[in-house]
Amino acid sequence: xxxxxxxxxxxxxxxxxxxxxxxxxxxxxxxxxxxxxxxxxxxxxxxxxxxxxxxxxxxxxxxxxxxxxxxxxxxxxxxxxxxxxxxxxxxxxxxxxxxxxxxxxxxxxxxxxxxxxxxxxxxxxxxxxxxxxxxxxxxxxxxxxxxxxxxxxxxxxxxxxxxxxxxxxx
Numbered sequence: 001x002x003x004x005x006x007x008x009x010x011x012x013x014x015x016x017x018x019x020x021x022x023x024x025x026x027x028x029x030x031x032x033x034x035x036x037x038x039x040x041x042x043x044x045x046x047x048x049x050x051x052x053x054x055x056x057x058x059x060x061x062x063x064x065x066x067x068x069x070x071x072x073x074x075x076x077x078x079x080x081x082x083x084x085x086x087x088x089x090x091x092x093x094x095x096x097x098x099x100x101x102x103x104x105x106x107x108x109x110x111x112x113x114x115x116x117x118x119x120x121x122x123x124x125x126x127x128x129x130x131x132x133x134x135x136x137x138x139x140x141x142x143x144x145x146x147x148x149x150x151x152x153x154x155x156x157x158x159x160x161x162x163x164x165x166x167x168x169x170x
Contacts, residue, residue, distance in 0.1 A: 017055075037062075041070040044077035051081040059085040061144065064127045071130045078131060082138040086131065088168065090121040090145040104129060107136030109166040118167060119147060119158040143168045 021029070026036050033042050043060060050058050064074075064086060078084045088105070104126055112118075124143075126132065132139060143161040148154050161168050 039070055040064075040068050040074040044070070044073045047074075047077040047081045047084060051083060055083060057083050057085060059087075059142070061087055063087060063089055063125060063144070064131060065125050067128050067130070071128055075131050075133075075135070078135055078139050084138070085140045085142055086127045087144040088127070088141050089125045089143065091123055091125050104132055105141065105163065105166045105168065108132070108139075108141045108168065110160070110169060112160060112167045116160055116167075117158070118160040118162040119145075120162045121145070122164075124163045141168055143170055146170075 030036075033039075043062075047058055058081070078086075105124070121143075126141070132141070145161070146154055146157060157170065159170055161170065
């Protein structure tokens, strides 16, 4: 009931722009940004540009879990633009424990009723710490993992996720 209430009203948005970078785009952009994956300073420039163009929210649907060169520049862009959402994900092997990263999530936890249906995960992959430290006031995190049914079809899409006492949105 709670999930249905959250999504029950139909809403149409004419001010949403989705930029999906696929193989043709990667080939075209290679001359400007080099090969995929792009460097973190490239994402910093992208955040600045999209904010300058009027973007209110920018979701980077890229799992930034490993430290890379220029992480600090991306962290500065996140602080400067104050409109970024980074993704988290559940590892494919739940036997791996990521308690350190889970502790990192505390400032980003959503306060939701415990009765709200949530998909529970034993562990989680989070953005590299330099991107999230001291950023809870300007950065949001969202979970990108879902669970398919045994036949490989996705029939349920959770709105909320639960990771060792912490609730995060999809």
